[in-house]
Amino acid sequence: MRPFLLGLALALTLPPFPLGFLAPLPLAFLLRGGFREGFLAGVGFWGLHLLWLPQSFASLFGPLGALPFLPLVLVKALSFGLLFALTPSPLMRVGGWVVLEWLTEQGELAFPWGFLGYALVEAPGRVLASLGGVYFLSLLVLLAAYGLARRHLWALLPWALLWFLPLPKVAGTQKALLVQGNLNPLWDPQGELDESVYLRLTGEGLAQKGADLIVWPETAVWRIPPSVDALLQGRPLLTGLNLFGPNRAVLYQGGGILAHYDKTRLVPFGERFPFREVLGGAYGFFFRAFGLGELADRTPGKRVAPLGPYGVFICYESAFPSVALALAREGAKVLVLLTNDAWYGPSFGGRQHFAMGRLRAVETGLWLLRAGNDGVTASVDPFGRVVAAIPPHQEGFLLAPYALKEGKTPYVRLGDWAVALALTIFLLGLILRVRLPGWRNR
Template sequence: MLRKILQGLKNAILNKQNLFSLLAGLAMVFAYAPFSFWWLAIIALATWCIQINGHSTKQATQSSYFFGLGLFGAGISWVHVSIDQFGGMPLFASLFLMALLCAYLAIFPALSAFIAIKLSSDNRLNIWLLPSTWIATEWLRGWFLTGFPWLSIGYSQIDSPFAYLAPIIGEVGITFILMVIAVSICLVYSRQQLKAALSVIASSLLIVFISSHFIFTLETGETKKVALVQGNIAQELKWQPDNEWPTMLKYLDLTRQNYGADLFIWPESAVPAVEPLAGEFLELANSAAALNNSAIVTGILNYNFETKEYFNGLIVLGKKQLEDTEGSYYYPSSNRFYKHHLLPIGEFVPFQEWLRPIAPLFNLPKSSFSRGNYVQPNIMANGIQLAPLICFEIAFPEQLHANFHDSTDILLTVSNDAWFGTSHGPHQHMEIARMRALEFGRPLLRSTNTGITAAVDHNGKFIEKIPQFEQGVLTTNVPLVEGRTPFSLYQRYPTFIAAIMLILLIIVRKRTQVKL
C-alpha cells in the first residue's frame, strides 16, 4: 500500500502539467511585496490556466493543488520563522507544521478547479468558470476556521494600474478581473475562442483606464500632525518582567522628544503589562500627553479579574476631544478597542486541552485571549476619529466596513511583526494595509514594534515610513479627506454578483448549445 502511494506521488510530481503549475505558484511570490513585480501575477495565473484548460477532473484538480502548494509554500514561508524561533520545536517538527499548513491552503485552488469542472459539460473544465469559482473558494478560505485570506491575488496589484479599481470593487474585484484576463490569455495561447478572449482583455483594460479618471474622496485642506513610534524591542525580551519598565519608559522618552504632534501611535502591546497593573505608568503618560495638548494611542493587554479574560486592546491617553484640558483616560474608560479577529495559535489555541501539552508553540505568552465585539465605536484621540484594527484584522475588509463611518478620519492599525524576523511577511502585511486605505479612501497609520511603521495617504501611497529594525519616531502631516468610495458602501457584493452572472451565462449557453 505504501509503495503504491509513493509511486502515485512520484507520478504526480513528474507530471508536466503539475510541474508547470507548481512553478507558476512559486513565481507568484515575486508579485507581492517586497518584490512587487505585479505583472508576474498575470503571467503565473495564465500559465496555470494553460495547464488545466480542458482537462479532466483528476488532472485539473491535481494541477491546481500543485499551483496552491507553490503559491503558499513560497508566499507564507515566513510562518516558519515564528514557529522555528519562538515555538520551541525541533526543526523537523516546525517544517512539518509549515508543510501541513501549505497542504491545507492548497486545497482551495484545487477546490476552485473541481467545482468549475462539475459545472462544466462532459467533465472537462470550461476555463471561463474559473474566475467565479476562484472568488467563491477565496471567500471560503477567508471564513473557514476563522479565515486566512493572506495572499489574495489582488493585493499584488497595489502599485499597478489595476489599483485604480480598488476604490470601486476592492481587492476582491481586482482578483476577479485578473482571473478573467488570465483565462483570456490562456485561450489566446491555445487559439480557442480568440474573438471572445481578445474582447474580454480589451474590455478589462478599458475598464481600468476609465476607472483611473474617477475621484471619490477629496482632501479637506485640514492636516493632522502625527508621530508613529517604533520601539524595536526584541521579541525574546518583550515579555521579560525585568524589561517591563525599561520598555515603557523607552516609548515615553521617544514621545517626549517629539511633543508638538496632535497624535502619537504606539504599537500593539507596546505597554508590556496588563492594564489594571500598569496604572502608575499610564497616569504618568496620560498627564504628560494632556499637558502637551496631545493624545497617545497605545496597544495594551487588559485582564478582567472578575471574568478572568484577557483582551488585546488599544486605549487613548491624554486628550480625547480638542476641548479636553486634563486628559481623558481612566480605567476602564469606554474610549478603547478590543481585537475581535484573533490569530490561531498566537492568540487562541483551538482544541487547547489536547494541543497545549504537546509543545511550547501552543503555550506562547498571552495566547489565550477573548474576542472583542465585531462592531465597536471608533476611538477618539485629540478630536481625531480613528477606525482601528489590530494586526491580522487588517486582512478582513468586511470587519473594517462594519466599523467605518462617514465621520471616520483615519484608519489605524498596529502590529508586532517581530515574530517574523527578516522574512517577507511584514512587507506583505504592509501591502494589505495599503490596500485597505485605497479601498476605503482614508489615510492610514500603521505603528509596529520592529517595522514596517508607516503613514499612508487615501490613495494607498506611502507618505513616509521607518526602515525595519530601527528605533525611531516617524513625524509627518496627514491630510484629512471627505467622501466615500463605492467599495466602502457596497463591499464585495458587486464582484459576487458579477461572478454569479458569469456562471449563469455559461450555464444558459451550455443548455441552449450556443458556443461562447
C-alpha cells in the same frame, strides 16, 4: 511539475515580490486543468507565498516552529485542488476563484492571504479598490488572464492602463507621532522596559513639535504609564495594551481612558486555539516544546467601532477587508493600525502584511496610520501611496502626515458586490457549459 512551476510563478506576482504586472500570464494557464493540476499549483503557490512562516517561527522557537508550515500549505493547496475540480471551464474558474477568496475571510479558521487583487498594490490601478475592494481587483486580474487564455490580446490593453493611471495629489493637513519601539515580540514580563522605551521615544518626537496625535503599537505596554500626561500635555494617545484577556487598544487623553476597542479577529492557533476540546493534547505538546507554558485563548471583542474619529484596528485585522469596511461605515475619519510584526522575524512576512493593509486605505478612501513594534511604521494616503515611513527593525519615531476625511467610497456604501458578480460569472459559465456544448472549454 508544470502546474507546480506555474503556482510558483503566480506567487512571485504577489507582495512582496515586484512582478504584479505579470500576474495574468501564469493565471492564463491555470484556468484549465482539474484537481491534480490545482493541488500541484497550490503547493507551489502557497509554499512560496507563505515561506515567511517557517522562517519566522523557527527563528523565534527553534526548528519545531517550522512544523505548522507543511500542513497549512497542504490544506491551502487542497482548496485550490477542489476549486479546479469544481470549475471545469475557464469562465467558471474566474468567478469561482474570487468566491473562494471571499470564503477564506469567513469562519473560525479565516486566513485571508493570497488574494490575486494584491498583484495591483504597486499599480496606480489599485484605486479601483475604492469601487469594489480587493475582490474587484482580483476579478480584474482574472478577467485579464481569461482574455489572454482566449487569445484576445486586446484584453491586455486595459490591464496595461492599470499600471499607468495618473493619480491626483493629496496632502495631509495634520501630523501624528508614530512610535516604533523595536522590542522583543515575546515582551518584557514586568513591562518596565516597554514603558521606558515608549516614553523616551515619545519625548524625543514631541520635542520636534507639530504632532496632534500619538500612536504606540499593538501590545506596546501593560498599562498607561503614570508619567505620560506630562509628555502628552492634553494630546490624545492611541496605544495597544498587553492584557491577559483581550487584545486591547485604548484612546487615552486628559488623564483617563476615553474609549477602548478589543480585537475581534483573533489569530487562529496564535491568539485562540480552535477545536481545543479535541486538539488539547496536541496544543499542550507544542506549548511545552516552545516553552510557552499553558496558553489561554484571548477574549475576542464583540463589535468593530471607532475610537472617536480614529478607526483603530489591530495587526491581523488589516488583512480583513470587512474590518476596515465596518470602521468606515461606523464613521471613522482615519484608519489607525496598531501592529506587532516583530513575530515575522527576518522573513518577508512583515512587508507582505504591510502591502496587503495598504489596500484598506484605498477601499475606504481614508488615510492609514500604521504603528508597528519593529515596522513597518508608515503613513499611507487614500490612494494607497506610502507618503512617509521609517526603516524597520530599529527603534524610532515618525511625524506622519494624515487628515481626517468625511464621505464614503462606493465600496464602503455597497460592500462586496464584486463577490456577487463573481458568483454570477461562475453560474453563467455553468449554464453555458450545460446548455451549449460549444462552451464547454470556454
